[in-house]
Amino acid sequence: xxxxxxxxxxxxxxxxxxxxxxxxxxxxxxxxxxxxxxxxxxxxxxxxxxxxxxxxxxxxxxxxxxxxxxxxxxxxxxxxxxxxxxxxxxxxxxxxxxxxxxxxxxxxxxxxxxxxxxxxxxxxxxxxxxxxx
Amino acid sequence: xxxxxxxxxxxxxxxxxxxxxxxxxxxxxxxxxxxxxxxxxxxxxxxxxxxxxxxxxxxxxxxxxxxxxxxxxxxxxxxxxxxxxxxxxxxxxxxxxxxxxxxxxxxxxxxxxxxxxxxxxxxxxxxxxxxxxxx
Numbered sequence: 286x287x288x289x290x291x292x293x294x295x296x297x298x299x300x301x302x303x304x305x306x307x308x309x310x311x312x313x314x315x316x317x318x319x320x321x322x323x324x325x326x327x328x329x330x331x332x333x334x335x336x337x338x339x340x341x342x343x344x345x346x347x348x349x350x351x352x353x354x355x356x357x358x359x360x361x362x363x364x365x366x367x368x369x370x371x372x373x374x375x376x377x378x379x380x381x382x383x384x385x386x387x388x389x390x391x392x393x394x395x396x397x398x399x400x401x402x403x404x405x406x407x408x409x410x411x412x413x414x415x416x417x418x
Numbered sequence: 419x420x421x422x423x424x425x426x427x428x429x430x431x432x433x434x435x436x437x438x439x440x441x442x443x444x445x446x447x448x449x450x451x452x453x454x455x456x457x458x459x460x461x462x463x464x465x466x467x468x469x470x471x472x473x474x475x476x477x478x479x480x481x482x483x484x485x486x487x488x489x490x491x492x493x494x495x496x497x498x499x500x501x502x503x504x505x506x507x508x509x510x511x512x513x514x515x516x517x518x519x520x521x522x523x524x525x526x527x528x529x530x531x532x533x534x535x536x537x538x539x540x541x542x543x544x545x546x547x548x549x550x551x552x553x
Contacts (some may be wrong), residue, residue, distance in 0.1 A: 310465040310471070315458065334439040341440055341546035345492050411428035 288402040300414050302369030303338065305329045305350035305363065315349070324410070336366055345374065348412055349406070352380035352388070357384075361391055368392040375413040377406070431455040431474060435481040435494065440546045441513060444522050445480070453525035462487030467496065469502065474525050476505065480519055483511045495514045513540055543552045 302324045306312035309330075316326045327345065333356040339345065343371040348367060352360030360378055367374050367403045368391070378388045381399035394413045397406060432454045436442035439460070446456045457474055459465040462485050468474055479498060485492040495507040510516035517536035 309459065309467050313468075325447075327439075328446075328458050329439055334460070337493070337550060338439050338443070338546075341550040343440075343443075344547060358533075 299323055299325045300346040300410075301325045301327060301344055302410060303327045303329060303335060303345045303348045303350075305332060305335045305348065305354070305360070307331050307351065307354040307356075311351075315403065315406075319410070320405065321347075322407045331356040332360060332363040332366075335363050339367065339369070339370065346417075347375045347377065347381070347410055349377045349410065351380055352383045361387070362366075364391045364393060373417060375417050377409060377413060430477045431457065432460060433457045433465060433468050433474075433476045433479045435459045435479065435485045435491065436516070437461055437482065437484070437486050440550070441482070441516065441543050443542075444539055444543045444546070445516055448517075448520050449523060452520075454523065461485055462489040462491065465494055466497075468513070469505075478523065479505065479507045480516065481509055482516065483506060483509050483548075513543060516548060 302319055304312060305318050306315060307330055312328055312330070316328050319326050322411065323331065327338060329338060331354045335348065335350065336358055339392055350360045350363055354360060358366065358379065364376055364378065368375055375377065375394040376392070377395045378393045378395040379399055379401055385396040395409050432449050434442055434446050434456060436445070437460055442458055442460065442532060446458050449456050449461035457468050457476065459468055464521045464544065465479070465481070481494055485494070485514055487489040490498060491509055498505050498507050507517050510519055517539040
């Protein structure tokens with residue numbers, strides 16, 4: 286078995302975070318920040334891509350998602366999908382528009398208004414992962 | 419496997435343009451473990467945004483021929499040849515070609531200890547796609 290297969294099929298030491306964000310530069314910045322913080326990151330450009338990778342049963346420990354995105358699945362739709370298919374998966378939402386109460390009523394683990402301090406987000410991700418462990 | 423004792427900062431950056439998150443992530447992950455800095459674009463519009471960000475210092479573009487956006491994969495390659503002649507573009511028309519191209523990059527990459535097996539990447543992607551198809 287080679288390195289790629291090992292890495293792909295066995296549990297990784299670093300937590301895997303699915304970042305869902307349609308704004309390319311924001312997604313890139315968030316992903317880079319999380320990688321620097323030691324997370325493995327999967328980047329999805331919208332809710333439909335997030336559903337595709339979740340449906341493929343890729344190992345994911347936490348989802349960090351925007352709310353307002355193009356496509357057939359926005360952030361709230363993604364949250365509903367996750368709560369139905371992976372009820373214990375932590376989902377942290379971020380938005381410049383959504384009322385936090387709406388996110389929490391849908392089952393979000395935490396909520397950050399945009400723009401977010403990414404160092405604070407990293408702390409929240411770690412706390413959510415510890416709580417889910 | 420990446421040799422951690424070598425330089426920690428990759429000196430080459432790869433822009434991957436692929437509309438399939440499963441393929442894109444697997445290839446990107448593969449190249450990151452070879453020591454490359456990787457930028458992931460889901461379409462050619464995002465790729466153009468990445469190319470406009472000169473600070474990203476993209477050295478190589480690995481683009482799916484079927485990539486969507488205002489430009490096709492071929493048109494993106496043509497634009498790069500016309501406007502960024504020093505930038506290398508490798509077009510991939512199939513998953514196997516994309517994996518082989520990534521493996522070729524790994525073989526010539528700065529941090530590679532041994533070559534990765536491209537077929538393993540293809541198998542992994544097919545496994546994920548099959549899981550998705552069963553649902």
